[in-house]
Amino acid sequence: MENFVLYNPVRILFGKGQTANIDGQLPKDARVLVTYGGGSILRNGVLNEVRTALGTRHVVLFGGIEPNPHYETLIKALPVIEREGINFLLAVGGGSVIDGTKFIAAAACFPGEDKWDLIRHREEHPVQAALPLGTVLTISATGSEMNSAAVVSKAETQEKFGLHSDLLFPQFSVVDPAHTLSLPMRQVANGVVDAFVHVVEQYLTFPVGAMVQDEFAEGLLRTLVDIGPRIMADPSDVDLRANLAMAAMLALNGLIGCGVPSDWATHRIGHEITALFGLDHALTLAIVLPHLLRDQQVYKRGKLVQCGERVFGITAGSPEERANAAIARIEQFLQQMMGAIRLRDYGITLDDASEIWRRFEVRNWHQGERGNIDGKAVQRILTAAL
Amino acid sequence: MENFVLYNPVRILFGKGQTANIDGQLPKDARVLVTYGGGSILRNGVLNEVRTALGTRHVVLFGGIEPNPHYETLIKALPVIEREGINFLLAVGGGSVIDGTKFIAAAACFPGEDKWDLIRHREEHPVQAALPLGTVLTISATGSEMNSAAVVSKAETQEKFGLHSDLLFPQFSVVDPAHTLSLPMRQVANGVVDAFVHVVEQYLTFPVGAMVQDEFAEGLLRTLVDIGPRIMADPSDVDLRANLAMAAMLALNGLIGCGVPSDWATHRIGHEITALFGLDHALTLAIVLPHLLRDQQVYKRGKLVQCGERVFGITAGSPEERANAAIARIEQFLQQMMGAIRLRDYGITLDDASEIWRRFEVRNWHQGERGNIDGKAVQRILTAAL
Numbered sequence: 001m002e003n004f005v006l007y008n009p010v011r012i013l014f015g016k017g018q019t020a021n022i023d024g025q026l027p028k029d030a031r032v033l034v035t036y037g038g039g040s041i042l043r044n045g046v047l048n049e050v051r052t053a054l055g056t057r058h059v060v061l062f063g064g065i066e067p068n069p070h071y072e073t074l075i076k077a078l079p080v081i082e083r084e085g086i087n088f089l090l091a092v093g094g095g096s097v098i099d100g101t102k103f104i105a106a107a108a109c110f111p112g113e114d115k116w117d118l119i120r121h122r123e124e125h126p127v128q129a130a131l132p133l134g135t136v137l138t139i140s141a142t143g144s145e146m147n148s149a150a151v152v153s154k155a156e157t158q159e160k161f162g163l164h165s166d167l168l169f170p171q172f173s174v175v176d177p178a179h180t181l182s183l184p185m186r187q188v189a190n191g192v193v194d195a196f197v198h199v200v201e202q203y204l205t206f207p208v209g210a211m212v213q214d215e216f217a218e219g220l221l222r223t224l225v226d227i228g229p230r231i232m233a234d235p236s237d238v239d240l241r242a243n244l245a246m247a248a249m250l251a252l253n254g255l256i257g258c259g260v261p262s263d264w265a266t267h268r269i270g271h272e273i274t275a276l277f278g279l280d281h282a283l284t285l286a287i288v289l290p291h292l293l294r295d296q297q298v299y300k301r302g303k304l305v306q307c308g309e310r311v312f313g314i315t316a317g318s319p320e321e322r323a324n325a326a327i328a329r330i331e332q333f334l335q336q337m338m339g340a341i342r343l344r345d346y347g348i349t350l351d352d353a354s355e356i357w358r359r360f361e362v363r364n365w366h367q368g369e370r371g372n373i374d375g376k377a378v379q380r381i382l383t384a385a386l
Numbered sequence: 387m388e389n390f391v392l393y394n395p396v397r398i399l400f401g402k403g404q405t406a407n408i409d410g411q412l413p414k415d416a417r418v419l420v421t422y423g424g425g426s427i428l429r430n431g432v433l434n435e436v437r438t439a440l441g442t443r444h445v446v447l448f449g450g451i452e453p454n455p456h457y458e459t460l461i462k463a464l465p466v467i468e469r470e471g472i473n474f475l476l477a478v479g480g481g482s483v484i485d486g487t488k489f490i491a492a493a494a495c496f497p498g499e500d501k502w503d504l505i506r507h508r509e510e511h512p513v514q515a516a517l518p519l520g521t522v523l524t525i526s527a528t529g530s531e532m533n534s535a536a537v538v539s540k541a542e543t544q545e546k547f548g549l550h551s552d553l554l555f556p557q558f559s560v561v562d563p564a565h566t567l568s569l570p571m572r573q574v575a576n577g578v579v580d581a582f583v584h585v586v587e588q589y590l591t592f593p594v595g596a597m598v599q600d601e602f603a604e605g606l607l608r609t610l611v612d613i614g615p616r617i618m619a620d621p622s623d624v625d626l627r628a629n630l631a632m633a634a635m636l637a638l639n640g641l642i643g644c645g646v647p648s649d650w651a652t653h654r655i656g657h658e659i660t661a662l663f664g665l666d667h668a669l670t671l672a673i674v675l676p677h678l679l680r681d682q683q684v685y686k687r688g689k690l691v692q693c694g695e696r697v698f699g700i701t702a703g704s705p706e707e708r709a710n711a712a713i714a715r716i717e718q719f720l721q722q723m724m725g726a727i728r729l730r731d732y733g734i735t736l737d738d739a740s741e742i743w744r745r746f747e748v749r750n751w752h753q754g755e756r757g758n759i760d761g762k763a764v765q766r767i768l769t770a771a772l
Contacts, residue, residue: 001628003401008394014645015389209625211609212632219601227597239595242387246598246645255641259400259632 001210001259008254010146011172014245016238018174019049019136022090025172026134030088031058033081035101037065037093041138044182050092050136060084065093068274068281069100071154075115077104081131089133091170094187095142095194098135102150102168105130119152119161127165135173140180140245141191141282143198143252145173153275160275175249177241185235188244189337190282192228195248196221196333197266197285204293205261205369207302214306217256221311223247228337265367266292269378272356277348286341290331291384295377297323299370343386353382387596387645394640396532397558400631402624404560405435405522408476411558412520416474417444419467421487423451423479427524430568436478436522446470451479454660454667455486457540461501463490467517475519477556480573481528481580484521488536488554491516505538505547513551521559526566526631527577527668529584529638531559539661546661561635563627571621574630575723576668578614581634582607582719583652583671590679591647591755593688603642604696609633611697614723651753652678655764658742663734672727676717677770681763683709685756729772739768 013021026032032054034047041047042063051059062077080086081104091101107115109129117125137145144150149164180188203217224247231240250256269292270284279287293300301323308314308326317325335341343353359365361375368377399407412418418440420433427433428449437445448463466472467490477487493501495515503511523531530536535550566574589603610633617626636642655678656670665673679686687709694700694712703711721727729739745751747761754763 001401001625001632003404004398006398006400007396010393012390012392014392015387018389209629210632211613211629212605212636215605215609216602219598219605223597223601239387242645243595243597246387246596250598259628 001208002261004259006254006258007166008146008169010170010253012146012175012249013172014175015242016176016178018176019046020053022050022053022134022136022172022174023055026088026090026132028057031060031084031086032088032090033060033062033077033084033086034090034092035065035077035097035104036061036063036091037067037097039063040182041092046092046136046138046179050090054090058084060086065097065100067096068151068153068160069096069103071103071116071119071152072156074100074103074152075107078108078115081108087131089131090136091133092136092138094137094139095144098137098144098170099142099150099152101133101135102130102144103152103163105133105168106163106165116154119163120159122163127163127167130165130167133168133170135170136179137173137175137245138179139183139187139191140175140177140241140248141194143195143249145170145175146249146253151271158275160271175245177238177245180241180245181236181238185232186280188231188235189228190280191248192224192231192244193282193286193334193337195244195251196224196228197282197289198251199224199256200289200330201263201266202257202260204300204303204307205263206300207306208260210260213256213258213260216250218307218310220247220251220256221307225311225333228333232337261369263369265373268365268367268373269356269381272359273348276355277346277352279346283338283341286334286338287343287385288381289334290327291381292373293327293330294324294384295381296368297327299372343382350383350386353386354379356382387594388647390645392640392644393552394532394555396556396639398532398561398635399558400561401628402562402564404562405432406439408436408439408520408522408558408560409441412474412476412518414443417446417471418474418476419446419448419463419470419472420476420478421451421463421483421490422447422449422477423453423483425449426568427478432478432522432524432565436476440476444470446472451483451486453482454537454539454546455482455489457489457502457505457538458542460486460489460538461493464494464501467494473517475517477519477521478524480523480525481530484523484530484556485528485536485538487519487521488516488530489538489549491519491554492549492551502540505549506545508549513549513553516551516553519556521556522565523559523561523631524565525569525573525577526561526563526627526634527580529581529635531556531561532635532639537657544661546657561631563624563631566627566631567622567624571618572666574617574621575614576666577634578610578617578630579668579672579720579723581630581637582610582614583668583675584637585610585642586675586716587649587652588643588646590686590689590693591649592686593692594646596646599642599644599646600692602636604693606633606637606642607693607697611719614719618723647755649755651759654751654753654759655742655767658745659734662741663732663738665732669724669727672720672724673729673771674767675720676713677767678759679713679716680770681767682754683713685758729768736769736772739772740765742768
């Protein structure tokens with residue numbers, strides 16, 4: 001096991017009706033910017049719950065944060081914050097709204113002229129201050145409600161990058177599984193796959209003898225493989241949603257990644273697909289992951305065999321056969337949740353995709369737990385994913 | 387799943403050499419009371435590591451905190467804190483030192499005359515303020531390094547009770563598995579059993595469909611059952627100690643207990659045995675647990691069957707047979723770790739033990755996840771444990 005620091009001060013208020021309890025979580029005189037996305041919270045009652053809980057506090061709404069939140073949209077919140085004297089941000093939505101709000105929180109306190117520097121030049125411009133924020137989650141997927149990371153896209157340059165800082169932890173997050181019942185099923189499936197791949201990125205690397213982290217990762221994978229199809233078959237089962245909410249939150253709150261190598265190459269390639277072609281984040285992960293695992297099978301074999309046995313019950317065959325069988329089961333699960341998961345299914349040609357490996361080469365990127373996912377590897381992976 | 391609040395702001399610095407990093411975790415001008423137990427840290431180098439890390443800060447030592455820390459010992463720290471202008475407590479030791487230091491932290495800020503009121507009358511006197519504290523862990527067992535609870539004994543009245551408060555979370559905890567290598571093996575075994583029973587108390591109750599919490603609890607139990615005997619056979623294996631450190635920390639940091647019923651009757655009975663007869667905490671748990679499980683088998687059957695299958699691989703027989711087989715495996719594990727685990731092995735007669743069920747009756751206690759562990763149940767359990 002590698003050395004690590006584990007720190008996560010987010011207060012999770014989990015369960016039915018918890019939105020009412022945010023009243024005790026922010027100052028009575030807070031001036032609150034409520035951020036949201038396409039407006040479903042205006043229709044499904046969640047905004048009303050939030051407004052009631054905030055009572056007489058000064059509340060300003062800032063909607064229209066799109067999936068894969070755009071820098072260009074988010075910076076429009078800054079003059080509102082200044083004009084209204086906002087001192088608390090409350091993100092009501094899924095990972096995109098929460099990620100976007102984290103960026104707003106940092107940008108509002110960033111003295112530099114170009115706020116994109118916080119993302120694109122994050123090493124030179126680490127977050128030094130941020131507005132406090134809370135969240136009311138409406139989609140279980142990214143785990144952003146319980147971590148300090150945010151991913152933001154810039155439409156102008158077709159870029160998608162992340163930042164993280166201890167200053168960007170939400171002070172609290174309401175996770176009420178009932179809030180997710182009105183979601184379109186495509187978004188629910190996206191959430192299951194997003195959480196699944198978050199676990200895989202921190203688990204299917206190479207063994208370092210971290211028994212507890214492995215047990216927890218495998219427990220999350222088994223849970224997601226079990227409940228994903230059941231939720232699709234019975235969208236009204238709130239108990240299944242509660243388990244999904246737990247799994248997605250714990251998939252990326254820092255715990256299972258403690259002291260173990262992590263990969264994140266599937267995410268890096270997926271971010272490029274989204275930035276260039278606008279595909280849903282989870283869909284890009286489902287497209288990339290099986291082929292990345294096949295490409296790296298020899299390096300990841302130890303963990304693939306372990307995953308096969310403990311998650312999918314695969315115990316027969318040589319290590320190579322078992323590793324391949326595990327990848328096949330993962331691919332089958334992703335297909336089951338997402339439907340079509342090849343680039344060509346979405347009208348993307350190999351020529352289109354070549355921009356991605358070109359970017360890897362231009363930026364001299366070497367991703368993955370072994371640093372061996374370079375432009376050439378991406379070319380192999382996306383060719384297989386065509 | 388039940389509603390819950392999950393909050394744990396402790397910063398864990400995990401791994402070899404992390405003690406050096408406490409320098410960045412407390413103010414440069416902190417006046418630090420370093421609390422410790424019997425003095426092993428003076429001999430094994432840990433105190434030197436701590437002193438080096440604290441640099442030129444004003445440091446005062448307060449040693450002699452005994453196992454099951456005594457109120458009478460702990461309050462002696464209060465005049466030292468006042469005289470020396472102490473504004474930070476650094477506990478260097480195991481659960482007893484850390485628990486005791488949490489009590490000192492609260493007592494130093496408690497205006498009442500009788501500091502025991504914080505424990506014995508905790509409902510009327512909740513913790514309102516506490517000195518900040520950090521910890522350097524030397525025994526993996528109680529999880530106190532990552533929670534807000536403390537258990538303190540009063541020698542005068544032979545009482546042992548807990549308190550907890552968000553104000554008692556350590557600001558940071560150093561968990562360096564190498565620190566545990568010089569421990570007597572009895573203490574190591576105690577730690578394994580303590581962690582094991584912590585998990586059991588939050589898991590072997592009744593099912594509420596909390597899939598992730600169950601998966602995590604079962605993962606911790608499998609890990610402890612696996613590594614416990616291996617550590618006893620190879621005390622020098624620091625990787626096994628690292629896994630024990632992870633398991634013990636996560637057994638009682640609030641996570642696996644989220645949204646599920648908890649029992650704690652084994653602890654309540656065990657605390658009485660320690661308070662009256664001075665037995666090691668873990669030993670009392672090992673004495674009580676199998677008989678409590680047998681006594682409650684019919685109520686706990688669902689989870690016992692699940693535990694049998696997922697932790698011990700028991701798949702044959704009727705539900706009752708499988709539940710009993712799971713209890714037998716738990717008892718076997720506890721014996722393997724602790725040796726003799728009957729009251730009479732420690733010279734305790736049924737007449738001696740009768741004081742415990744008398745206390746349950748006098749206090750009108752109804753413990754356990756169903757509130758059905760009363761004086762009569764304790765009498766049955768301790769009679770079987772004789």
